[in-house]
Amino acid sequence: MTPTTGQPLPVSDTRWADDARAAVTVAASFPVLLLGVDGTSGALSGPRAALWTGLGLILFVMLWPTRVSARPGLLTARGLLRRHTVHTDRLRSVAWHDGVAQRLILRDLDGNQVEIDPRVLAANPPLWHLLDQDIRTSLSRGTMREGRRPLQRLSRLIDAETARTVFRVSGMP
Incomplete structure (x- = not known):
């Protein structure tokens, strides 16, 4: 109960923050890994960097927990x-x-x-x-x-x- 209103406190998913951190970590690691591979192989270019970054953003949207x-x-x-x-x-x-x-x-x-x-x-x-x-x-x-x-x-x-x-x-x- 909240002290001022007497209303019950909302209850939330206690694992959400961990799931959100995992989504950010995976979504950020994926393009970084691909950019690193392209960079060491000499194949890195502007369009490829944009593609890997875009794929990382798509992965982030897909993994973000409700x-x-x-x-x-x-x-x-x-x-x-x-x-x-x-x-x-x-x-x-x-x-x-x-x-x-x-x-x-x-x-x-x-x-x-x-x-x-x-x-x-x-x-x-x-x-x-x-x-x-x-x-x-x-x-x-x-x-x-x-x-x-x-x-x-x-x-x-x-x-x-x-x-x-x-x-x-x-x-x-």
Whole structure:
């Protein structure tokens, strides 16, 4: 709770800063490596330097992590250019998208949509706890009609991550 307003503090992805640093490191290292190879081989030119720098920028955009934060009733995902917010206490549906990158897609009654990596919730118990409370609110109000299977799958993922963490902390193999 904030001392002045009495409102609950927002909860954020605790690993976001590490993921952002990794994105910057990889995206910067890639063109530097390529420029070094071209420079030592004598093939470095202005257009090639621009190409390698451009590829580094594209890699940066692709690797930049979405910053997920929540407070009671709201979940926000911020990318480089966009910010999406969904009312988690008024969810209409939850879907799980498999592909190259797994995504949990939350839609509210107002038509807002947020896509997040389910591993963010597994790695951040306070974030998951807040979302879980709001999902229960949506279910009790009867607004959420689709999404029980994706939520069960998410719950299994979080349980498995919790078990791995407990084993790791306790020193068990």
